[in-house]
Amino acid sequence: MKRVLVTGGAGFISSGVVRYLLAETPYDVVTLDALTYAGTLENLADVMSHPRLSFVHGDIRDADLVHELVEGVDVIVNAAAESHVEKSIRDGASEFVTTNVEGTQILLDAIRATPVERFVLVSSSEVYGTARYAPMDEEHPIEPRSPYAATKAGADRLAYSYFVTYDLPIVIVRPFNNYGPRQHPEKLVPRFITQALLDESLTIHGDGHASRDWLYVEDDAEAIRAVIEAPVDDVAGEVLNIATGIDISVSEIADLVLSVLDMPADQRVHVDERPGQVDRHIGSTEKAERLLGWRARTSFEDGLERTVSWYRDNEAWWRGILAKDVRAFSS
Numbered sequence: 001m002k003r004v005l006v007t008g009g010a011g012f013i014s015s016g017v018v019r020y021l022l023a024e025t026p027y028d029v030v031t032l033d034a035l036t037y038a039g040t041l042e043n044l045a046d047v048m049s050h051p052r053l054s055f056v057h058g059d060i061r062d063a064d065l066v067h068e069l070v071e072g073v074d075v076i077v078n079a080a081a082e083s084h085v086e087k088s089i090r091d092g093a094s095e096f097v098t099t100n101v102e103g104t105q106i107l108l109d110a111i112r113a114t115p116v117e118r119f120v121l122v123s124s125s126e127v128y129g130t131a132r133y134a135p136m137d138e139e140h141p142i143e144p145r146s147p148y149a150a151t152k153a154g155a156d157r158l159a160y161s162y163f164v165t166y167d168l169p170i171v172i173v174r175p176f177n178n179y180g181p182r183q184h185p186e187k188l189v190p191r192f193i194t195q196a197l198l199d200e201s202l203t204i205h206g207d208g209h210a211s212r213d214w215l216y217v218e219d220d221a222e223a224i225r226a227v228i229e230a231p232v233d234d235v236a237g238e239v240l241n242i243a244t245g246i247d248i249s250v251s252e253i254a255d256l257v258l259s260v261l262d263m264p265a266d267q268r269v270h271v272d273e274r275p276g277q278v279d280r281h282i283g284s285t286e287k288a289e290r291l292l293g294w295r296a297r298t299s300f301e302d303g304l305e306r307t308v309s310w311y312r313d314n315e316a317w318w319r320g321i322l323a324k325d326v327r328a329f330s331s
């Protein structure tokens with residue numbers, strides 16, 4: 001039976017992938033996470049004692065540990081990353097370069113030494129920059145606009161080079177903007193939801209016209225499973241968007257959050273535009289449909305309702321994170 005190493009399992013997307021693989025497949029799952037400010041074991045609390053899950057507390061930049069773990073697995077999904085665009089602008093790119101690029105390089109060198117059946121690199125739609133045309137397909141130029149996006153582009157192309165140079169079974173996925181339960185409140189959708197639940201105004205960068213292709217996190221997990229299970233010759237060396245093909249602006253999201261929570265439509269405040277902002281993102285879904293037979297299933301309205309309910313029911317989770325962040329800023 002397959003043994004899958006998912007990195008970053010205490011974070012938002014990977015905890016969803018771990019949960020999904022345990023529920024929907026017979027695979028053993030190992031997850032490696034450094035438990036940075038973005039990761040918490042609470043994200044795995046409901047599956048932590050699952051007999052097919054092992055959690056390893058460690059860093060993807062620790063070559064010895066990574067080599068040891070890779071020896072025992074068949075498939076790797078590398079999703080551990082520094083993932084926050086604004087943090088990469090505000091606090092500098094150093095951790096982003098070492099975790100996102102060097103961490104990926106260490107994993108790639110580990111599979112050179114100990115080949116695996118498949119290596120899935122979780123890249124990002126942010127590598128494309130602002131859409132030159134819509135929808136963006138996988139041939140869209142790579143024009144990262146923030147330090148975060150540049151490090152994702154570096155890892156993405158590094159992984160591709162290991163496919164070309166060493167003929168390793170590497171697949172690169174570029175998910176568009178995920179949202180759903182357990183996402184850190186620094187990110188847009190949970191920030192709006194938690195601001196609304198606190199009865200604060202929703203903060204919108206610029207005029208709110210910037211739009212994104214919003215993907216419900218469980219749909220992303222389903223796509224990653226499809227990448228693990230597709231015939232290897234169909235997907236090795238390929239780049240695949242994971243998208244819905246629909247874009248929604250930041251203002252529209254604010255409208256929807258306020259409406260789901262029955263709050264006044266004008267409970268919002270506009271702040272300065274973020275530097276490195278991407279204007280429009282919308283992904284072509286054609287290649288993932290053709291190669292994986294996968295298509296996102298959750299409408300934004302349904303996904304948002306489910307996400308709002310989760311944040312309503314798990315107030316201690318996000319209040320704990322907000323309290324820690326306040327402490328971090330004041331120290």
Ligand SMILES: NC(=O)c1ccc[n+]([C@@H]2O[C@H](COP(=O)([O-])OP(=O)(O)OC[C@H]3O[C@@H](n4cnc5c(N)ncnc54)[C@H](O)[C@@H]3O)[C@@H](O)[C@H]2O)c1
Pocket residue numbers: 007008009010011012013014032033034035036037038039040058059060061078079080081082083084099103122123124125152174175176177178179184
């Ligand atoms: N959130 C999105 O909308 C989105 C969209 C496209 C791609 N992605 C990519 O998906 C992946 C997961 O994103 P997310 O939003 O779940 O991120 P997240 O910040 O919620 O989680 C990242 C996890 O990685 C762990 N981590 C960080 N550095 C590490 C290191 N050096 N070694 C081991 N673990 C480490 C953290 O502790 C955390 O648990 C990332 O690669 C991100 O770039 C995210």
